[in-house]
Amino acid sequence: MSTAPSTTDEAPRPAAPAPGPRGPWTPLRPLVLRLHFYAGLLVAPFLLVAALTGFLYAGAFQAEKLVYAHEMTVPVGDAKLPVSEQVAAARKTHPEGTVTAVRPSPQDDASTRVLLSGVEGVGATHSLAVFVDPYTGEVRGALEQYGSTGALPLRTWIDEFHRDLRLGENGRLYSELAASWLWVIAGGGVALWFSRRRALRKVRGTGGRRRTLGLHGTVGVWAAAGFFFLSATGLTWSQYAGAHIDELRTSLGQSTPAVSSAAGGGEHAGHDAAGGDGGDGEHGVGLDRILAAARAEGLGDPVEIVPPVDAGSAYVVRQVQRSWPTKQDAVAVDPAAGEVTDVVRFDDFPVLAKLTRWGIDLHTGVLFGPANQIALMGLALALILLIVWGYRMWWQRGRGSAFGRPIPRGAWAQVPPYVMVPLMAVIAVLGYFVPLLGVPLAVFLAVDVVLGELAHRRGRRASL
16 A cells, blocks of 8 residues: 555656755655555555455444344333243243353343353354343244354354454454554554645546545545554454553553452352353342342343352342443342342443443444444445555556566665664564564564665676
8 A cells, every 4th residue: 555656647846955954754754655565565455354344343233133123122011021030931942051141121122132051053152142022021032142242143253254254263363463554554654645745645636646646645644543543442352462451451450350259259259251050040049139139239221140150159240231321330149148249330440441441342333333333334444445545556656567566675774773773672562562563564674674685785796
């Protein structure tokens, strides 16, 4: 996605002015231009896949409501049945597996979801969601569900393709590579665009490569802030950079707090992410008393009830609303006495934990609902257009039969040591914290230096 000045379509340039003072940007511009060109050229295929699947994922929320309307919605009745009766109805139809969570109907026209694990044919990281009419106890269907947002098969398939190309953990490297480089390519493009003379930025009245460059640069500048955001939030749950971010948050005391699920507050703490008893999820005082205790602590819909994992654990009831305003409070309830033993409030989350929650939810399109999803689709479309224009400019750089001429070498020789040394230090730090950016960048720079030196030596021998 080069933003190099044209040598074929632009009008003849006026004579260069007398050289003025050279700032740090002057020697860096050719290097940024070359990096922007090659990064765009080589990383663009990964970004294109991420943009296309991201576009589809943003639209999948609304599509899901249409495709699975029968399971997700019910006719509004007079009064909802107790949650325990709804779970019993689900277990009568689907006695297989283990109840790991229950999501009571959050709206008048919404069904209740009873989540089962250990069901044959359902992946270990997925659940079978049984949809129950909260007014009649009728089971309206069962679908595989994934993730904390309750993604059903359509959205799950798109989500997994966006995240890892459906190749498992190794496939996640593609999305991390795309997220690692997106902000670099966007930042380089913005710097190059604003370093050009104003007359060379316009689109109207131009043609050929210069028009393509104008469209590429203008759309890129307007969308850059969104790209920076997508890159940063995408890295928060990536494989390598995400692990470093988690370590940093932990060292700063900014980890996301979790309610203790130990019934007595002891050695069983920390088991709030799973549940199940091998039966219907009923322990001690039962689901209805547990839900009533959580309601008394102010936990409004939507909530998820997680049964105890063992005899020494408590129920965990947590809010699962990730749209604005975020509801993420959680309580632990002793199954024997029906009393709340621990409470975690979202208002008490550390700042970085809150920002991470909001950032991920904004990235996935749930924080502000349809408006959020439309904005993400717009960003994805902008990225797709930028990639198409970038490759078109590469095509247009050729002369005659010369297809896609690269940006000339020689930029390193112009960078003074007082700029080069800090630059190499930054690359080393990036190589550690964001390895899928730092390592390829270091390799690119090393290869570029070696090839440049070889070309220089060949030129010297030819001149002798």
